[in-house]
Amino acid sequence: MGKTRNFFHLHMVSDSTGETLMTVARAATAQYEDVQAIEHVYPLVRSTRQLDHALDEIEHAPGIILYTLVDPELAGRLEQAARAAGVPCVNILSPVFAVFQSYLNVRLTGRIGGQHALDADYFHRIEALNFTMLHDDGQIPDNLDEADVVLLGVSRTSKTPTCIYLANRGIKAANIPIVPDIPLPRQLGELRRAMVVAVVASVERIQQVRQNRILTLNAGGFENETYVDRRVIAREIAVTRKICAEHGWPLIDVTRRSIEETAAEIMSLYRAHKSALANGGAA
Incomplete structure (x- = not known):
């Protein structure tokens, strides 16, 4: 009971x-x-x-x-x-x-x-939100270096809501999906200003969220069976970890984190990133 x-x-x-x-x-x-x-x-x-x-x-x-x-x-x-x-x-x-x-x-x-005054900070947040919406899910990769943060992750790791939360804090955030066997945009290797960070979750968490998504859409079929297959998800996670290790990008496990907690961790990393850039260090 x-x-x-x-x-x-x-x-x-x-x-x-x-x-x-x-x-x-x-x-x-x-x-x-x-x-x-x-x-x-x-x-x-x-x-x-x-x-x-x-x-x-x-x-x-x-x-x-x-x-x-x-x-x-x-x-x-x-x-x-x-x-x-x-x-x-x-x-x-x-x-x-x-x-x-x-x-x-x-x-x-x-x-x-x-x-809530209509001051410079307010319009900066609106500008960040517009940028974030235009650069959702890998759209418009050509000007990625205009972002403050580029967020990577497999499907259903809350990339979009996290980016929107960051935008409401004045941070221009773009997000790009990680899909095995599909190369990431070449622009990621050319970034000089933006910080790249990735998110990952447990197999169980991602599977649960994806199953709920399919139920919401009332969708079925082989493609969706693959979408929620534990082995497929495990491979996606392994690919994410490998990519981050190869490039030295920070990786955040969001399995038990709220959107706010994930965003707070990203903002902390971004402050350190900005400080490094200001001091002439490596981005």
Whole structure:
């Protein structure tokens, strides 16, 4: 028998997109076994009317309230309503603001959605995302050296979502599939700036993901039988390891890694790669 899950209502009230709240809430919830949050997200709450809508929902389904509201009047109303309902209410950025203000001795500006400003960093991320989408799955190999990272790997090792995550961090990432008996683009041997890294997973993991993919597509046939054959997958993995050993490219095992963890490892490698280039070392 499966364990019984305990459900609770989790209300997230934000004057911006709510992404910060959701990230913090899910990171916290993940630390508790057999607990599942029923999420209620209220983004772009910037008026009394919008806050009233959130308060009505909270009244009908009481639970923990997390919020990021810059407007002190709206924050005060939310706190007051929480006290009246007898539910916890936390401004998740308040302790961070306090530390910054104390250490830096600067005044809080109270900019709503400041992290989403249309500044140079924002447009750099958009440029990286456009590049990544154009260079997905081995497309347009001619200008690979314009990439920051070139990600290699066999089918179903999460190359595309990893590259998209990197692009959202401002890193131009191209990905190229590794297929035995099909040579890699010659441009890989001509790179001077881009960093090449490969990903690999266990036979069991790749087989499972590929089987799920086939079921999703409702596809069958001999070609798909080969696609999920353990011996074929094992050969693909062996080829990947051999290629990386021959070229000295780093190899990351993503069997038990999330996309975020894989991307974090790649970003760490890329920082070292950039530092080596800046110091005139080998790329």
